[in-house]
Amino acid sequence: MSDWLKILQTCGTCTENEPLSGHTTLGVGGPARWFFRPDNQDALCAAMLCIPADIPLLPLGRGSNLLPPDSGFPGVVLDLSSLNHIQVNGTILSAECGVRMSRVSRICADHGLTGLEFMATVPGDIGGGVAMNAGAFGQQIADCLTRIHVVRRDGEKQELQAAELEMAYRHTSLPYGSLVVSAEFHLQEDDGETVRERIRQMRTTRGRTQPLELPNCGSVFKNPDGDHAARLIEAAGLKGHRIGGASISAKHANFIVNEDSASSSDVLALIQLAQKTVEKKFGVRLEPEVRMLGEPA
Ligand SMILES: Cc1cc2nc3c(=O)[nH]c(=O)nc-3n(C[C@H](O)[C@H](O)[C@H](O)COP(=O)(O)OP(=O)(O)OC[C@H]3O[C@@H](n4cnc5c(N)ncnc54)[C@H](O)[C@@H]3O)c2cc1C
Missing domain, CATH: 3.30.43.10 (Uridine Diphospho-n-acetylenolpyruvylglucosamine Reductase, domain 2)
Known part of the structure:
Protein backbone atom coordinates (compact mmCIF):
# COMPACT_ATOMS: atom_id res chain seq x y z
CA MET A 1 0.00 0.00 0.00
CA LEU A 80 -17.80 15.18 3.60
CA SER A 81 -21.02 14.08 5.33
CA SER A 82 -19.35 13.58 8.71
CA LEU A 83 -18.61 17.33 8.96
CA ASN A 84 -22.07 18.17 10.25
CA HIS A 85 -21.91 20.64 13.11
CA ILE A 86 -24.40 23.52 13.13
CA GLN A 87 -24.94 26.50 15.43
CA VAL A 88 -27.17 29.55 15.68
CA ASN A 89 -26.20 32.80 17.36
CA GLY A 90 -28.97 35.42 17.12
CA THR A 91 -29.59 35.86 13.40
CA ILE A 92 -26.28 34.23 12.36
CA LEU A 93 -26.35 30.54 11.39
CA SER A 94 -23.10 28.64 10.84
CA ALA A 95 -23.03 25.14 9.39
CA GLU A 96 -20.38 22.67 8.31
CA CYS A 97 -20.53 21.41 4.74
CA GLY A 98 -22.08 18.03 5.59
CA VAL A 99 -25.19 19.47 7.25
CA ARG A 100 -28.28 18.58 5.25
CA MET A 101 -30.11 21.60 3.88
CA SER A 102 -33.45 20.22 5.13
CA ARG A 103 -32.00 20.27 8.67
CA VAL A 104 -31.02 23.93 8.23
CA SER A 105 -34.58 24.87 7.25
CA ARG A 106 -35.97 23.04 10.31
CA ILE A 107 -33.54 24.78 12.65
CA CYS A 108 -34.39 28.16 11.08
CA ALA A 109 -38.08 27.56 11.82
CA ASP A 110 -37.25 26.56 15.42
CA HIS A 111 -35.30 29.82 15.89
CA GLY A 112 -37.80 32.05 14.05
CA LEU A 113 -35.44 32.86 11.18
CA THR A 114 -36.36 33.43 7.55
CA GLY A 115 -34.35 33.34 4.29
CA LEU A 116 -33.58 29.64 3.79
CA GLU A 117 -37.04 28.01 3.79
CA PHE A 118 -36.39 26.65 0.26
CA MET A 119 -33.74 24.34 1.70
CA ALA A 120 -36.54 22.07 2.93
CA THR A 121 -37.11 21.07 -0.70
CA VAL A 122 -33.49 20.54 -1.81
CA PRO A 123 -32.02 17.13 -0.89
CA GLY A 124 -28.37 18.23 -0.71
CA ASP A 125 -25.83 19.37 1.87
CA ILE A 126 -24.58 22.86 2.70
CA GLY A 127 -21.27 22.28 0.83
CA GLY A 128 -23.03 21.17 -2.37
CA GLY A 129 -25.59 23.95 -1.90
CA VAL A 130 -22.88 26.62 -1.72
CA ALA A 131 -20.97 25.11 -4.65
CA MET A 132 -24.17 25.20 -6.76
CA ASN A 133 -25.70 28.38 -5.29
CA ALA A 134 -28.84 26.31 -4.77
CA GLY A 135 -32.17 28.08 -4.70
CA ALA A 136 -35.92 27.82 -5.24
CA PHE A 137 -39.14 29.74 -4.64
CA GLY A 138 -37.39 33.09 -5.14
CA GLN A 139 -34.69 32.37 -2.54
CA GLN A 140 -31.07 31.35 -3.14
CA ILE A 141 -28.01 30.76 -1.00
CA ALA A 142 -26.28 33.90 -2.34
CA ASP A 143 -29.00 36.09 -0.76
CA CYS A 144 -27.94 35.43 2.82
CA LEU A 145 -24.48 33.84 2.66
CA THR A 146 -21.89 36.06 4.37
CA ARG A 147 -18.69 33.97 4.27
CA ILE A 148 -17.31 30.47 3.88
CA HIS A 149 -14.25 28.53 4.91
CA VAL A 150 -12.52 26.32 2.38
CA VAL A 151 -9.72 23.79 2.59
CA ARG A 152 -7.35 24.22 -0.32
CA ARG A 153 -5.53 21.50 -2.25
CA ASP A 154 -2.39 22.24 -0.16
CA GLY A 155 -4.29 21.45 3.07
CA GLU A 156 -4.50 25.11 4.19
CA LYS A 157 -7.78 26.61 5.43
CA GLN A 158 -8.92 29.92 3.99
CA GLU A 159 -11.79 32.30 4.74
CA LEU A 160 -13.63 33.82 1.77
CA GLN A 161 -16.29 36.52 1.83
CA ALA A 162 -19.47 35.79 -0.16
CA ALA A 163 -18.77 38.87 -2.32
CA GLU A 164 -15.59 37.14 -3.59
CA LEU A 165 -17.48 34.11 -4.92
CA GLU A 166 -19.15 35.70 -7.99
CA MET A 167 -22.38 33.88 -7.19
CA ALA A 168 -25.00 33.81 -9.94
CA TYR A 169 -27.84 31.51 -11.05
CA ARG A 170 -26.60 28.02 -10.02
CA HIS A 171 -23.02 29.24 -10.09
CA THR A 172 -20.30 29.87 -7.50
CA SER A 173 -16.63 30.56 -8.25
CA LEU A 174 -14.52 28.58 -5.79
CA PRO A 175 -10.71 28.69 -5.91
CA TYR A 176 -9.49 25.73 -8.02
CA GLY A 177 -9.39 22.47 -6.08
CA SER A 178 -10.80 23.92 -2.85
CA LEU A 179 -13.45 22.32 -0.69
CA VAL A 180 -16.15 24.24 1.15
CA VAL A 181 -15.98 23.11 4.78
CA SER A 182 -18.36 25.60 6.40
CA ALA A 183 -20.67 28.48 5.61
CA GLU A 184 -22.17 31.36 7.56
CA PHE A 185 -25.55 32.93 6.84
CA HIS A 186 -27.15 36.16 8.01
CA LEU A 187 -30.91 35.65 8.34
CA GLN A 188 -33.93 37.81 9.23
CA GLU A 189 -36.20 37.34 12.25
CA ASP A 190 -39.73 36.08 11.65
CA ASP A 191 -42.45 34.18 13.44
CA GLY A 192 -41.46 30.50 13.66
CA GLU A 193 -44.95 29.20 12.82
CA THR A 194 -45.09 31.46 9.73
CA VAL A 195 -41.70 30.08 8.58
CA ARG A 196 -42.96 26.53 9.16
CA GLU A 197 -46.11 27.20 7.14
CA ARG A 198 -44.06 28.53 4.19
CA ILE A 199 -41.96 25.36 4.32
CA ARG A 200 -45.10 23.20 4.32
CA GLN A 201 -46.45 25.03 1.26
CA MET A 202 -43.15 24.69 -0.62
CA ARG A 203 -43.06 20.95 0.13
CA THR A 204 -46.65 20.49 -1.02
CA THR A 205 -45.96 22.31 -4.28
CA ARG A 206 -42.90 20.14 -4.92
CA GLY A 207 -44.78 16.90 -4.26
CA ARG A 208 -47.46 17.96 -6.76
CA THR A 209 -45.13 19.05 -9.57
CA GLN A 210 -42.02 16.85 -9.33
CA PRO A 211 -41.55 13.06 -9.81
CA LEU A 212 -40.20 12.56 -6.29
CA GLU A 213 -41.31 8.92 -6.21
CA LEU A 214 -38.48 7.89 -8.57
CA PRO A 215 -34.68 8.41 -8.32
CA ASN A 216 -33.72 11.70 -10.02
CA CYS A 217 -31.25 14.60 -9.78
CA GLY A 218 -33.64 17.54 -9.74
CA SER A 219 -33.60 19.93 -12.70
CA VAL A 220 -31.35 18.52 -15.40
CA PHE A 221 -30.96 21.81 -17.30
CA LYS A 222 -30.72 25.43 -16.23
CA ASN A 223 -33.64 27.55 -17.39
CA PRO A 224 -32.58 29.64 -20.40
CA ASP A 225 -33.15 33.41 -20.11
CA GLY A 226 -36.88 34.20 -20.15
CA ASP A 227 -37.98 30.59 -20.67
CA HIS A 228 -38.23 27.21 -18.99
CA ALA A 229 -36.22 24.14 -19.95
CA ALA A 230 -39.23 21.95 -19.08
CA ARG A 231 -41.50 23.87 -21.50
CA LEU A 232 -38.99 23.56 -24.34
CA ILE A 233 -38.40 19.82 -23.80
CA GLU A 234 -42.13 19.16 -23.62
CA ALA A 235 -42.78 21.27 -26.74
CA ALA A 236 -40.05 19.24 -28.49
CA GLY A 237 -42.21 16.15 -27.88
CA LEU A 238 -39.80 14.43 -25.51
CA LYS A 239 -41.89 14.14 -22.35
CA GLY A 240 -41.92 10.47 -21.32
CA HIS A 241 -39.19 9.51 -23.85
CA ARG A 242 -37.22 6.50 -22.63
CA ILE A 243 -33.69 5.25 -23.30
CA GLY A 244 -32.65 2.05 -21.53
CA GLY A 245 -33.78 2.32 -17.90
CA ALA A 246 -34.05 6.13 -17.83
CA SER A 247 -36.78 8.41 -19.07
CA ILE A 248 -37.70 12.07 -19.31
CA SER A 249 -40.34 12.33 -16.61
CA ALA A 250 -43.95 12.40 -17.78
CA LYS A 251 -44.68 14.63 -14.76
CA HIS A 252 -41.95 17.27 -15.25
CA ALA A 253 -39.96 17.39 -18.50
CA ASN A 254 -36.83 18.91 -16.90
CA PHE A 255 -36.44 15.79 -14.75
CA ILE A 256 -34.84 12.52 -15.85
CA VAL A 257 -35.91 9.57 -13.72
CA ASN A 258 -34.28 6.22 -13.14
CA GLU A 259 -37.20 3.88 -13.83
CA ASP A 260 -35.43 0.56 -14.01
CA SER A 261 -31.71 0.05 -13.31
CA ALA A 262 -30.66 2.92 -15.59
CA SER A 263 -27.00 3.49 -16.40
CA SER A 264 -25.21 6.85 -16.59
CA SER A 265 -25.00 6.32 -20.36
CA ASP A 266 -28.82 6.08 -20.57
CA VAL A 267 -29.13 9.39 -18.70
CA LEU A 268 -26.41 11.03 -20.78
CA ALA A 269 -28.06 9.86 -24.02
CA LEU A 270 -31.33 11.52 -22.92
CA ILE A 271 -29.49 14.74 -22.02
CA GLN A 272 -27.85 14.84 -25.44
CA LEU A 273 -31.13 14.00 -27.21
CA ALA A 274 -32.95 16.83 -25.39
CA GLN A 275 -30.16 19.29 -26.22
CA LYS A 276 -30.06 18.30 -29.89
CA THR A 277 -33.84 18.28 -30.40
CA VAL A 278 -34.50 21.56 -28.56
CA GLU A 279 -31.68 23.31 -30.42
CA LYS A 280 -32.92 22.05 -33.79
CA LYS A 281 -36.56 23.04 -33.14
CA PHE A 282 -36.15 26.27 -31.18
CA GLY A 283 -32.53 27.39 -31.65
CA VAL A 284 -31.90 27.25 -27.88
CA ARG A 285 -28.88 25.39 -26.47
CA LEU A 286 -29.84 23.93 -23.09
CA GLU A 287 -27.06 24.08 -20.51
CA PRO A 288 -26.92 21.21 -18.01
CA GLU A 289 -27.41 22.08 -14.34
CA VAL A 290 -26.45 18.54 -13.27
CA ARG A 291 -22.68 18.17 -12.85
CA MET A 292 -21.40 15.56 -15.31
CA LEU A 293 -18.00 14.06 -14.70
CA GLY A 294 -15.74 13.38 -17.63
CA GLU A 295 -18.48 13.36 -20.28
CA PRO A 296 -19.11 16.09 -22.84
CA ALA A 297 -22.78 17.04 -23.33
C1 LIG B 1 -35.62 16.06 -5.98
C2 LIG B 1 -34.58 17.13 -6.18
C3 LIG B 1 -34.94 18.46 -6.12
C4 LIG B 1 -33.98 19.46 -6.29
N1 LIG B 1 -34.37 20.76 -6.21
C5 LIG B 1 -33.46 21.74 -6.33
C6 LIG B 1 -33.84 23.10 -6.21
O1 LIG B 1 -34.99 23.44 -5.98
N2 LIG B 1 -32.88 24.04 -6.33
C7 LIG B 1 -31.58 23.73 -6.55
O2 LIG B 1 -30.74 24.65 -6.63
N3 LIG B 1 -31.18 22.44 -6.69
C8 LIG B 1 -32.08 21.44 -6.58
N4 LIG B 1 -31.70 20.14 -6.69
C9 LIG B 1 -30.29 19.80 -7.05
C10 LIG B 1 -29.37 19.58 -5.84
O3 LIG B 1 -30.08 19.11 -4.72
C11 LIG B 1 -28.61 20.86 -5.49
O4 LIG B 1 -27.79 21.28 -6.55
C12 LIG B 1 -27.73 20.69 -4.24
O5 LIG B 1 -27.17 21.93 -3.92
C13 LIG B 1 -26.61 19.66 -4.44
O6 LIG B 1 -26.11 19.35 -3.16
P1 LIG B 1 -25.35 17.98 -2.89
O7 LIG B 1 -24.84 18.01 -1.49
O8 LIG B 1 -26.19 16.83 -3.24
O9 LIG B 1 -24.13 18.14 -3.90
P2 LIG B 1 -23.51 17.02 -4.87
O10 LIG B 1 -24.54 16.61 -5.88
O11 LIG B 1 -22.87 15.96 -4.08
O12 LIG B 1 -22.40 17.90 -5.60
C14 LIG B 1 -22.78 18.93 -6.52
C15 LIG B 1 -21.50 19.66 -6.96
O13 LIG B 1 -20.94 20.36 -5.85
C16 LIG B 1 -19.61 19.89 -5.58
N5 LIG B 1 -19.46 19.86 -4.13
C17 LIG B 1 -20.20 19.15 -3.25
N6 LIG B 1 -19.80 19.40 -1.98
C18 LIG B 1 -18.78 20.30 -2.08
C19 LIG B 1 -17.94 20.94 -1.13
N7 LIG B 1 -18.06 20.73 0.19
N8 LIG B 1 -16.98 21.80 -1.59
C20 LIG B 1 -16.84 22.04 -2.92
N9 LIG B 1 -17.61 21.47 -3.86
C21 LIG B 1 -18.57 20.60 -3.45
C22 LIG B 1 -19.53 18.50 -6.21
O14 LIG B 1 -18.21 18.13 -6.52
C23 LIG B 1 -20.39 18.71 -7.45
O15 LIG B 1 -19.67 19.37 -8.45
C24 LIG B 1 -32.63 19.11 -6.54
C25 LIG B 1 -32.27 17.76 -6.59
C26 LIG B 1 -33.22 16.77 -6.41
C27 LIG B 1 -32.82 15.31 -6.45
Whole structure:
Protein backbone atom coordinates (compact mmCIF):
# COMPACT_ATOMS: atom_id res chain seq x y z
CA MET A 1 0.00 0.00 0.00
CA SER A 2 1.34 3.51 -0.88
CA ASP A 3 2.44 5.73 1.99
CA TRP A 4 -0.23 8.35 1.28
CA LEU A 5 -2.98 5.70 1.50
CA LYS A 6 -1.62 4.57 4.87
CA ILE A 7 -1.82 8.18 6.12
CA LEU A 8 -5.35 8.53 4.69
CA GLN A 9 -6.47 5.51 6.75
CA THR A 10 -5.47 7.42 9.93
CA CYS A 11 -7.56 10.50 8.95
CA GLY A 12 -10.90 8.73 8.48
CA THR A 13 -12.27 5.75 6.59
CA CYS A 14 -11.07 4.88 3.10
CA THR A 15 -12.48 2.14 0.89
CA GLU A 16 -11.62 1.05 -2.63
CA ASN A 17 -13.85 0.65 -5.67
CA GLU A 18 -16.94 2.01 -3.93
CA PRO A 19 -19.92 2.11 -6.37
CA LEU A 20 -21.04 5.72 -6.74
CA SER A 21 -24.53 4.56 -7.67
CA GLY A 22 -25.09 4.21 -3.91
CA HIS A 23 -24.11 7.84 -3.38
CA THR A 24 -26.12 9.67 -6.07
CA THR A 25 -29.85 10.36 -5.88
CA LEU A 26 -30.17 9.16 -9.50
CA GLY A 27 -28.72 5.83 -8.43
CA VAL A 28 -26.15 5.74 -11.25
CA GLY A 29 -22.35 5.91 -11.49
CA GLY A 30 -19.48 3.43 -11.54
CA PRO A 31 -16.90 2.83 -8.80
CA ALA A 32 -14.72 5.44 -7.10
CA ARG A 33 -11.11 4.22 -7.09
CA TRP A 34 -10.90 5.46 -3.49
CA PHE A 35 -13.77 6.66 -1.32
CA PHE A 36 -12.62 8.65 1.70
CA ARG A 37 -14.63 10.04 4.62
CA PRO A 38 -12.53 12.31 6.90
CA ASP A 39 -13.26 12.28 10.64
CA ASN A 40 -13.25 16.08 10.97
CA GLN A 41 -11.87 19.28 9.39
CA ASP A 42 -8.33 18.79 10.74
CA ALA A 43 -8.26 15.25 9.36
CA LEU A 44 -9.43 16.60 6.00
CA CYS A 45 -6.56 19.15 5.97
CA ALA A 46 -4.05 16.37 6.75
CA ALA A 47 -5.55 14.18 4.01
CA MET A 48 -5.35 16.96 1.41
CA LEU A 49 -1.67 17.40 2.24
CA CYS A 50 -0.81 13.74 1.74
CA ILE A 51 -2.80 12.94 -1.44
CA PRO A 52 -0.39 13.27 -4.41
CA ALA A 53 -1.12 16.24 -6.67
CA ASP A 54 -1.73 14.03 -9.73
CA ILE A 55 -4.60 12.12 -8.08
CA PRO A 56 -7.95 13.71 -9.05
CA LEU A 57 -10.31 14.67 -6.20
CA LEU A 58 -14.09 14.87 -6.20
CA PRO A 59 -15.93 16.51 -3.29
CA LEU A 60 -19.24 14.76 -2.68
CA GLY A 61 -22.28 16.02 -0.79
CA ARG A 62 -25.48 13.97 -1.11
CA GLY A 63 -24.90 13.40 -4.83
CA SER A 64 -28.21 15.08 -5.65
CA ASN A 65 -26.76 17.01 -8.57
CA LEU A 66 -24.14 14.57 -9.83
CA LEU A 67 -23.89 12.30 -12.87
CA PRO A 68 -20.70 10.22 -12.61
CA PRO A 69 -19.94 8.02 -15.65
CA ASP A 70 -20.43 4.25 -15.66
CA SER A 71 -16.63 3.94 -15.73
CA GLY A 72 -16.54 5.57 -12.28
CA PHE A 73 -14.04 8.08 -10.89
CA PRO A 74 -10.28 7.37 -11.15
CA GLY A 75 -9.25 9.33 -8.02
CA VAL A 76 -10.38 10.03 -4.46
CA VAL A 77 -14.02 10.84 -3.80
CA LEU A 78 -14.24 12.93 -0.63
CA ASP A 79 -17.42 12.17 1.29
CA LEU A 80 -17.80 15.18 3.60
CA SER A 81 -21.02 14.08 5.33
CA SER A 82 -19.35 13.58 8.71
CA LEU A 83 -18.61 17.33 8.96
CA ASN A 84 -22.07 18.17 10.25
CA HIS A 85 -21.91 20.64 13.11
CA ILE A 86 -24.40 23.52 13.13
CA GLN A 87 -24.94 26.50 15.43
CA VAL A 88 -27.17 29.55 15.68
CA ASN A 89 -26.20 32.80 17.36
CA GLY A 90 -28.97 35.42 17.12
CA THR A 91 -29.59 35.86 13.40
CA ILE A 92 -26.28 34.23 12.36
CA LEU A 93 -26.35 30.54 11.39
CA SER A 94 -23.10 28.64 10.84
CA ALA A 95 -23.03 25.14 9.39
CA GLU A 96 -20.38 22.67 8.31
CA CYS A 97 -20.53 21.41 4.74
CA GLY A 98 -22.08 18.03 5.59
CA VAL A 99 -25.19 19.47 7.25
CA ARG A 100 -28.28 18.58 5.25
CA MET A 101 -30.11 21.60 3.88
CA SER A 102 -33.45 20.22 5.13
CA ARG A 103 -32.00 20.27 8.67
CA VAL A 104 -31.02 23.93 8.23
CA SER A 105 -34.58 24.87 7.25
CA ARG A 106 -35.97 23.04 10.31
CA ILE A 107 -33.54 24.78 12.65
CA CYS A 108 -34.39 28.16 11.08
CA ALA A 109 -38.08 27.56 11.82
CA ASP A 110 -37.25 26.56 15.42
CA HIS A 111 -35.30 29.82 15.89
CA GLY A 112 -37.80 32.05 14.05
CA LEU A 113 -35.44 32.86 11.18
CA THR A 114 -36.36 33.43 7.55
CA GLY A 115 -34.35 33.34 4.29
CA LEU A 116 -33.58 29.64 3.79
CA GLU A 117 -37.04 28.01 3.79
CA PHE A 118 -36.39 26.65 0.26
CA MET A 119 -33.74 24.34 1.70
CA ALA A 120 -36.54 22.07 2.93
CA THR A 121 -37.11 21.07 -0.70
CA VAL A 122 -33.49 20.54 -1.81
CA PRO A 123 -32.02 17.13 -0.89
CA GLY A 124 -28.37 18.23 -0.71
CA ASP A 125 -25.83 19.37 1.87
CA ILE A 126 -24.58 22.86 2.70
CA GLY A 127 -21.27 22.28 0.83
CA GLY A 128 -23.03 21.17 -2.37
CA GLY A 129 -25.59 23.95 -1.90
CA VAL A 130 -22.88 26.62 -1.72
CA ALA A 131 -20.97 25.11 -4.65
CA MET A 132 -24.17 25.20 -6.76
CA ASN A 133 -25.70 28.38 -5.29
CA ALA A 134 -28.84 26.31 -4.77
CA GLY A 135 -32.17 28.08 -4.70
CA ALA A 136 -35.92 27.82 -5.24
CA PHE A 137 -39.14 29.74 -4.64
CA GLY A 138 -37.39 33.09 -5.14
CA GLN A 139 -34.69 32.37 -2.54
CA GLN A 140 -31.07 31.35 -3.14
CA ILE A 141 -28.01 30.76 -1.00
CA ALA A 142 -26.28 33.90 -2.34
CA ASP A 143 -29.00 36.09 -0.76
CA CYS A 144 -27.94 35.43 2.82
CA LEU A 145 -24.48 33.84 2.66
CA THR A 146 -21.89 36.06 4.37
CA ARG A 147 -18.69 33.97 4.27
CA ILE A 148 -17.31 30.47 3.88
CA HIS A 149 -14.25 28.53 4.91
CA VAL A 150 -12.52 26.32 2.38
CA VAL A 151 -9.72 23.79 2.59
CA ARG A 152 -7.35 24.22 -0.32
CA ARG A 153 -5.53 21.50 -2.25
CA ASP A 154 -2.39 22.24 -0.16
CA GLY A 155 -4.29 21.45 3.07
CA GLU A 156 -4.50 25.11 4.19
CA LYS A 157 -7.78 26.61 5.43
CA GLN A 158 -8.92 29.92 3.99
CA GLU A 159 -11.79 32.30 4.74
CA LEU A 160 -13.63 33.82 1.77
CA GLN A 161 -16.29 36.52 1.83
CA ALA A 162 -19.47 35.79 -0.16
CA ALA A 163 -18.77 38.87 -2.32
CA GLU A 164 -15.59 37.14 -3.59
CA LEU A 165 -17.48 34.11 -4.92
CA GLU A 166 -19.15 35.70 -7.99
CA MET A 167 -22.38 33.88 -7.19
CA ALA A 168 -25.00 33.81 -9.94
CA TYR A 169 -27.84 31.51 -11.05
CA ARG A 170 -26.60 28.02 -10.02
CA HIS A 171 -23.02 29.24 -10.09
CA THR A 172 -20.30 29.87 -7.50
CA SER A 173 -16.63 30.56 -8.25
CA LEU A 174 -14.52 28.58 -5.79
CA PRO A 175 -10.71 28.69 -5.91
CA TYR A 176 -9.49 25.73 -8.02
CA GLY A 177 -9.39 22.47 -6.08
CA SER A 178 -10.80 23.92 -2.85
CA LEU A 179 -13.45 22.32 -0.69
CA VAL A 180 -16.15 24.24 1.15
CA VAL A 181 -15.98 23.11 4.78
CA SER A 182 -18.36 25.60 6.40
CA ALA A 183 -20.67 28.48 5.61
CA GLU A 184 -22.17 31.36 7.56
CA PHE A 185 -25.55 32.93 6.84
CA HIS A 186 -27.15 36.16 8.01
CA LEU A 187 -30.91 35.65 8.34
CA GLN A 188 -33.93 37.81 9.23
CA GLU A 189 -36.20 37.34 12.25
CA ASP A 190 -39.73 36.08 11.65
CA ASP A 191 -42.45 34.18 13.44
CA GLY A 192 -41.46 30.50 13.66
CA GLU A 193 -44.95 29.20 12.82
CA THR A 194 -45.09 31.46 9.73
CA VAL A 195 -41.70 30.08 8.58
CA ARG A 196 -42.96 26.53 9.16
CA GLU A 197 -46.11 27.20 7.14
CA ARG A 198 -44.06 28.53 4.19
CA ILE A 199 -41.96 25.36 4.32
CA ARG A 200 -45.10 23.20 4.32
CA GLN A 201 -46.45 25.03 1.26
CA MET A 202 -43.15 24.69 -0.62
CA ARG A 203 -43.06 20.95 0.13
CA THR A 204 -46.65 20.49 -1.02
CA THR A 205 -45.96 22.31 -4.28
CA ARG A 206 -42.90 20.14 -4.92
CA GLY A 207 -44.78 16.90 -4.26
CA ARG A 208 -47.46 17.96 -6.76
CA THR A 209 -45.13 19.05 -9.57
CA GLN A 210 -42.02 16.85 -9.33
CA PRO A 211 -41.55 13.06 -9.81
CA LEU A 212 -40.20 12.56 -6.29
CA GLU A 213 -41.31 8.92 -6.21
CA LEU A 214 -38.48 7.89 -8.57
CA PRO A 215 -34.68 8.41 -8.32
CA ASN A 216 -33.72 11.70 -10.02
CA CYS A 217 -31.25 14.60 -9.78
CA GLY A 218 -33.64 17.54 -9.74
CA SER A 219 -33.60 19.93 -12.70
CA VAL A 220 -31.35 18.52 -15.40
CA PHE A 221 -30.96 21.81 -17.30
CA LYS A 222 -30.72 25.43 -16.23
CA ASN A 223 -33.64 27.55 -17.39
CA PRO A 224 -32.58 29.64 -20.40
CA ASP A 225 -33.15 33.41 -20.11
CA GLY A 226 -36.88 34.20 -20.15
CA ASP A 227 -37.98 30.59 -20.67
CA HIS A 228 -38.23 27.21 -18.99
CA ALA A 229 -36.22 24.14 -19.95
CA ALA A 230 -39.23 21.95 -19.08
CA ARG A 231 -41.50 23.87 -21.50
CA LEU A 232 -38.99 23.56 -24.34
CA ILE A 233 -38.40 19.82 -23.80
CA GLU A 234 -42.13 19.16 -23.62
CA ALA A 235 -42.78 21.27 -26.74
CA ALA A 236 -40.05 19.24 -28.49
CA GLY A 237 -42.21 16.15 -27.88
CA LEU A 238 -39.80 14.43 -25.51
CA LYS A 239 -41.89 14.14 -22.35
CA GLY A 240 -41.92 10.47 -21.32
CA HIS A 241 -39.19 9.51 -23.85
CA ARG A 242 -37.22 6.50 -22.63
CA ILE A 243 -33.69 5.25 -23.30
CA GLY A 244 -32.65 2.05 -21.53
CA GLY A 245 -33.78 2.32 -17.90
CA ALA A 246 -34.05 6.13 -17.83
CA SER A 247 -36.78 8.41 -19.07
CA ILE A 248 -37.70 12.07 -19.31
CA SER A 249 -40.34 12.33 -16.61
CA ALA A 250 -43.95 12.40 -17.78
CA LYS A 251 -44.68 14.63 -14.76
CA HIS A 252 -41.95 17.27 -15.25
CA ALA A 253 -39.96 17.39 -18.50
CA ASN A 254 -36.83 18.91 -16.90
CA PHE A 255 -36.44 15.79 -14.75
CA ILE A 256 -34.84 12.52 -15.85
CA VAL A 257 -35.91 9.57 -13.72
CA ASN A 258 -34.28 6.22 -13.14
CA GLU A 259 -37.20 3.88 -13.83
CA ASP A 260 -35.43 0.56 -14.01
CA SER A 261 -31.71 0.05 -13.31
CA ALA A 262 -30.66 2.92 -15.59
CA SER A 263 -27.00 3.49 -16.40
CA SER A 264 -25.21 6.85 -16.59
CA SER A 265 -25.00 6.32 -20.36
CA ASP A 266 -28.82 6.08 -20.57
CA VAL A 267 -29.13 9.39 -18.70
CA LEU A 268 -26.41 11.03 -20.78
CA ALA A 269 -28.06 9.86 -24.02
CA LEU A 270 -31.33 11.52 -22.92
CA ILE A 271 -29.49 14.74 -22.02
CA GLN A 272 -27.85 14.84 -25.44
CA LEU A 273 -31.13 14.00 -27.21
CA ALA A 274 -32.95 16.83 -25.39
CA GLN A 275 -30.16 19.29 -26.22
CA LYS A 276 -30.06 18.30 -29.89
CA THR A 277 -33.84 18.28 -30.40
CA VAL A 278 -34.50 21.56 -28.56
CA GLU A 279 -31.68 23.31 -30.42
CA LYS A 280 -32.92 22.05 -33.79
CA LYS A 281 -36.56 23.04 -33.14
CA PHE A 282 -36.15 26.27 -31.18
CA GLY A 283 -32.53 27.39 -31.65
CA VAL A 284 -31.90 27.25 -27.88
CA ARG A 285 -28.88 25.39 -26.47
CA LEU A 286 -29.84 23.93 -23.09
CA GLU A 287 -27.06 24.08 -20.51
CA PRO A 288 -26.92 21.21 -18.01
CA GLU A 289 -27.41 22.08 -14.34
CA VAL A 290 -26.45 18.54 -13.27
CA ARG A 291 -22.68 18.17 -12.85
CA MET A 292 -21.40 15.56 -15.31
CA LEU A 293 -18.00 14.06 -14.70
CA GLY A 294 -15.74 13.38 -17.63
CA GLU A 295 -18.48 13.36 -20.28
CA PRO A 296 -19.11 16.09 -22.84
CA ALA A 297 -22.78 17.04 -23.33
C1 LIG B 1 -35.62 16.06 -5.98
C2 LIG B 1 -34.58 17.13 -6.18
C3 LIG B 1 -34.94 18.46 -6.12
C4 LIG B 1 -33.98 19.46 -6.29
N1 LIG B 1 -34.37 20.76 -6.21
C5 LIG B 1 -33.46 21.74 -6.33
C6 LIG B 1 -33.84 23.10 -6.21
O1 LIG B 1 -34.99 23.44 -5.98
N2 LIG B 1 -32.88 24.04 -6.33
C7 LIG B 1 -31.58 23.73 -6.55
O2 LIG B 1 -30.74 24.65 -6.63
N3 LIG B 1 -31.18 22.44 -6.69
C8 LIG B 1 -32.08 21.44 -6.58
N4 LIG B 1 -31.70 20.14 -6.69
C9 LIG B 1 -30.29 19.80 -7.05
C10 LIG B 1 -29.37 19.58 -5.84
O3 LIG B 1 -30.08 19.11 -4.72
C11 LIG B 1 -28.61 20.86 -5.49
O4 LIG B 1 -27.79 21.28 -6.55
C12 LIG B 1 -27.73 20.69 -4.24
O5 LIG B 1 -27.17 21.93 -3.92
C13 LIG B 1 -26.61 19.66 -4.44
O6 LIG B 1 -26.11 19.35 -3.16
P1 LIG B 1 -25.35 17.98 -2.89
O7 LIG B 1 -24.84 18.01 -1.49
O8 LIG B 1 -26.19 16.83 -3.24
O9 LIG B 1 -24.13 18.14 -3.90
P2 LIG B 1 -23.51 17.02 -4.87
O10 LIG B 1 -24.54 16.61 -5.88
O11 LIG B 1 -22.87 15.96 -4.08
O12 LIG B 1 -22.40 17.90 -5.60
C14 LIG B 1 -22.78 18.93 -6.52
C15 LIG B 1 -21.50 19.66 -6.96
O13 LIG B 1 -20.94 20.36 -5.85
C16 LIG B 1 -19.61 19.89 -5.58
N5 LIG B 1 -19.46 19.86 -4.13
C17 LIG B 1 -20.20 19.15 -3.25
N6 LIG B 1 -19.80 19.40 -1.98
C18 LIG B 1 -18.78 20.30 -2.08
C19 LIG B 1 -17.94 20.94 -1.13
N7 LIG B 1 -18.06 20.73 0.19
N8 LIG B 1 -16.98 21.80 -1.59
C20 LIG B 1 -16.84 22.04 -2.92
N9 LIG B 1 -17.61 21.47 -3.86
C21 LIG B 1 -18.57 20.60 -3.45
C22 LIG B 1 -19.53 18.50 -6.21
O14 LIG B 1 -18.21 18.13 -6.52
C23 LIG B 1 -20.39 18.71 -7.45
O15 LIG B 1 -19.67 19.37 -8.45
C24 LIG B 1 -32.63 19.11 -6.54
C25 LIG B 1 -32.27 17.76 -6.59
C26 LIG B 1 -33.22 16.77 -6.41
C27 LIG B 1 -32.82 15.31 -6.45
